[in-house]
Amino acid sequence: MLNDNQSINFNAQNQEIDLKEVLRPLWSRRWQIVFFTLLVSLIVAFYVSLLKPSFKATAILQIGSNKPSNTLSINDAFNESSASKEQVKTQYELLKSRKFAERVIVSLNLVEHQEFNSGKYNDKISFFANIGKRSIKPTVSSLISTFEGRLTISPIASTELVKISFVAHSPKLAQEVANQIGHTYLQYQDEIHSASKESTSQWLVDQLEELEKKLETSEQALQEYREAEGIVDILGIAGLVSSELTELTSSAIRAEKIKDDLEVTYQSMQNRRKNTAQLLELQEISQQSDLVQLRRADEKAARKIFELSKRYGPKHPKHIAVQAELESLQKGIVELVDEIVISIEKDYLNSSEKVKATKNRLAIAKVDYLRLSRLQNKFSQLQREVDTNKELYNNYLVRLKETDAMGNYKANFYVRFIDKAIIPLNRFAPKKALIVILSFMLSFAVIAIIIIMRELSMDTLNSRRKLDSFTEAPVLAILPKFQAPNAEKKGDPYYTDNRFTEAVRTLRTSLLFNGESKPAKIIAITSSVPSEGKSTVALHLARSFSEMEKVLLIEADMRHPTVAKNMNLSPYRPGLSNLLAKTHQINECIIRDKNLKLDILTSGISPANPLVFLSMKRFNMLIKVFGNFYDRIIIETPPVNAVSDAAIISKLVETVLYVVHGEKTKREQITTGLRMLKQVNAPIAGIIINHSQSIDSDKYQNKYYNERANNIVKLPVRKQG
Structure with a gap:
């Protein structure tokens, strides 16, 4: 059993591997991420370069509560104590109101100002300069929303001070508007006090007249009652x-x-x-x-x-x-x-x-x-x-x-300027560098999240976690995706990179030493659907075996043959179909590689019904004949889910290798194909993950070695030919 430290190290290693699996798709698509991020950043940089600079001017106003030194109240009816917090907050909201905005717009005649008649773009490009310009003269009501969007009223915490800030493309206009809002508020307070004083005085005079009449009436009623009842004491x-x-x-x-x-x-x-x-x-x-x-x-x-x-x-x-x-x-x-x-x-x-x-x-x-x-x-x-x-x-x-x-005593509030706004020298917006940096980071995060989510949501075997949960068949090897050949090696059908070659050799070793009996001599290679790379895997596996043995590669996919095309051979060259039809001899159909001990039997001319050809006893006999001359026979078959050719061929071979595209083949397709092969009792050895970009194959390179692999294994003696 593992001790606690070993368990902790094992868990930490698994976590590290999981993180690598999550980040591996980012690395495999790094150039796409870089291109998208740079493209978005360049677009944003170009956009912000067209914006006019904005300047922000700030004035500080004091709005305080004022408790009068003398009592100005009529008991509780006219109690004018210090203004409450709610009343002071009301003044802040009053500064933001449409009424004040309208008064400031009229006072400064902003309807005629160029600031509100031109667009937000500069004149570098005439097309953008005309965007946003008003075709008709704006009205006061239409400017209020724009004016309020540029205005900021923010009380300073734990003080009686309030900041009045205005943003404009013109520094002078920003200063004038910030100061004008304060002056307008002072005028508004004076108007309110004067109107309140006049209305209060007139109301008091009217009340006094009415109270005087009520007092006389009540005194007369009291005296008449005293005389009528003869009340003295x-x-x-x-x-x-x-x-x-x-x-x-x-x-x-x-x-x-x-x-x-x-x-x-x-x-x-x-x-x-x-x-x-x-x-x-x-x-x-x-x-x-x-x-x-x-x-x-x-x-x-x-x-x-x-x-x-x-x-x-x-x-x-x-x-x-x-x-x-x-x-x-x-x-x-x-x-x-x-x-x-x-x-x-x-x-x-x-x-x-x-x-x-x-x-x-x-x-x-x-x-x-x-x-x-x-x-x-x-x-x-x-x-x-x-x-x-x-x-x-x-x-x-x-x-x-x-x-x-x-007189002009103000009971509830006192308002005064602490700092008047000055003409701002430095631009307030746009912060071009910050915007570009943020756009770069945001675009990078967005594309990274999209890629990671896409990888995680794909129902394929493109991660180690998904492979661990796949129990339908063992994983024999993980073959990485290799780059396309350059112009010099484009015609080389055996071109691969070192990683792919070593992965194929690992697969070869796994086939040789995996199993209690001797290794399979006749191997079929199939897949779920077309374009999963089974032809490439078959060709390079045959080449890998040919380094040690005499190998024959048979292209049994007569519906869509690709081996002849990859080897730049004529599609009308005789092959398997010609041998089965007895129109050509074996030596006319087999291609011999002079550098390697590898013979290739292409599919030949595609017949009308390939399944009939593959079901012939002659095909079985040919394979037995070939078995006397070759150490290893590798047969490439059509996809299982497309046609039933692979099911027929699986009856004639000793083992079946199932090729899966690591990034495209759906898990359901794999399960369906394996189920079809199992229904005919095909000797399935396992699956081969091809075109893998997100899985580190180190874990699987030695997965199928066991204690028997440490014993001395005698390879079959290669026949000379």
């Missing part, structure tokens, strides 16, 4: 009645309580009126001091009789005397109880009368108090109206006097 009388009402309420509560207490006793006595013993049980009677003394004397006399009855008889004088005293005391108790009962009855009746009298007086007092309350409420209402009208009248009168006295 309504507050004092109401206070006395209120005090009396409070006192009567307390008395009524106390009398009611006394009555309730006596009523309980009275009812008890009525129930026990004829029974003195029961009456004595009542607490209100038994606790009377006189009755308590009589009862004590009675008890004493009863004890004395009891004592005498033990010593003397009932007729004894002492016994008779004490008995008479006891009877006298008992008679006195009965009489005293009667008197107490009568007294309590009188008290109860008196308390009932007192409660009634108090309630009557309380009801009368309530009526008087309610009447006085209504009088007081009405009086207070009239009095408040008089006081309010009087206060408003006095305040408006003070405000009118203060307005006349303040």
Whole structure:
């Protein structure tokens, strides 16, 4: 297993490879990128050279909030405190308004100025100089949008300052407009203040007249009400009645309580009126001091009789005397109880009368108090109206006097120039160098993004990532695209560059050492669609094998043959079709390369139905015959997706090589072609990526070497011929 450091290094390497794959299309199309970028930059440079220079003048204006030293308010109605942030921001937006733009245009007569009647291009080229010129005289309203586009109002953060900038082709005009906007704003503030002062004074006079009438009316209504009700001191009388009402309420509560207490006793006595013993049980009677003394004397006399009855008889004088005293005391108790009962009855009746009298007086007092309350409420209402009208009248009168006295005092804002604009010496725009640099960078970025996105969106095998996800067949080799031959080597059919030659040799090595059995002797080369380079691959693979062995290249594509054309041979030269038709001999059809041990059998004259020729037993027999004389036979076949010739030939060979154009062949086309070959059980060895520009082939050069490749492999002995 890999340790952590090895894993990190492996991931970093993969990331680097991915970045290379993304940037490789840029390098392969570098001249296109350079041409497009330079072309755009030259066009932009030419365009900006035609533009008139622009100059920017800036004036600084102070718009501050001003709190007056003296109070100029009528309470809250006329409170002119410091201007809020929203009010100050409103002034900034006012400077940008169409109203101000119109006033400045009229003040400077910009309708007649050449600045707004000529185009933005200079006079270097007459055609461009006439572009943008107005054919008719502009109006004020038509110039406002152009004027606002050149004007910039920008407050300076955390200050009361605001920058007024104007851009124009004329430095003098830029200065005049920037300063005129400030002057126009000052005039506008003066106009607003004067108009506000006049309107405020007239409004105050009208309000004073109306308030004076309301005050007189309210005072007259108050006096008439006082005389009609005979009111002298309504507050004092109401206070006395209120005090009396409070006192009567307390008395009524106390009398009611006394009555309730006596009523309980009275009812008890009525129930026990004829029974003195029961009456004595009542607490209100038994606790009377006189009755308590009589009862004590009675008890004493009863004890004395009891004592005498033990010593003397009932007729004894002492016994008779004490008995008479006891009877006298008992008679006195009965009489005293009667008197107490009568007294309590009188008290109860008196308390009932007192409660009634108090309630009557309380009801009368309530009526008087309610009447006085209504009088007081009405009086207070009239009095408040008089006081309010009087206060408003006095305040408006003070405000009118203060307005006349303040003169031209400006309450909310003070506005002044801090720096007036001067004639700019340096151009503001266009920044030619910056524009050209930005256009260069932008055009480079745009074309680079387009190329990268196009490469990533192509459904081809043009990247290592796509190859890794391709599982339909193994990748045998990646053949780079080589440049077209120059004039000296244009007629050389074997011309390639070193990279392509080494890639073909790597493919040859892969075919020799890839597999447990001996290498395939008869090899077919096909592709998905035409123009994928299978003829070139077949020719150069045959040439590579011929460096070691005796090789025969058979051009079996009799529909669109290209080998004879690439070797500058006559299209009517006899070849495979002639051999199959038995019109020519083998030695008449085969081309022998004197420098290499390579024989080439071209397709010959194209027959009407090539599939019939390839299906002949004679074709199979020819291949077997050729196998006795050659170490390696390479057969180029038509594209699989176009015709079924390759499927027929695949039955006669030991392995099939599938050529794919790395930049053009769609993945779906590859999958379809491989599926067709697999349906006939073709011995597919793998695919060959041809014309590759975006894949680094280093990773795949040794991909198909395995441990068996380290063993000693005996190459087949080449037959001499």
